[in-house]
Amino acid sequence: MSDDNMREVYRNLNASQDKYIYFLLTATIAAIGFTITTTNSLKLNITQIPLAVSVICWGLSFWFGCRNRQYFNSTLFANFDLIRVQNGQHPNVGAHPQLIQAASDGIKEAININSDRASKLANIQMYMFLLGAFFYIAWHILEMYLR
Secondary structure, eight states: OOHHHHHHHHHHHHHHHHHHHHHHHHHHHHHHHHHHHHHTTSOOOGGGHHHHHHHHHHHHHHHHHHHHHHHHHHHHHHHHHHHHHHTTOOTTTTTOHHHHHHHHHHHHHHHHHHHHHHHHHHHHHHHHHHHHHHHHHHHHHHHHHHO
């Protein structure tokens, strides 16, 4: 595969991942807003515990999604620094081969750590979103049963 094709595949993958994370961020905020809007006239009741758990899960989903974006951006910045180091253009490393190797190894390790954390956070974001939906549906069924 040519470098241009690899870059295009990478760009498409990156755009797809961004859309997925931002979709979940938007969906969690919409779910919280919908819940607040539809329950603003209700009195507090013990039967609303599943509803509270769903809002907490959605809030956690949003938080994990934001943390994912922070790690993703850190990874992009590290990739940029890695390119500068490997080209001998980083101001703190210069063109010294041993410094380039040491800096490259350190940056690659940081990239791997950040990438792994971003991936884990994205998974947790999705699980929290689904868990919130589960508790919302459980609350809704409970309310229907009690009527």
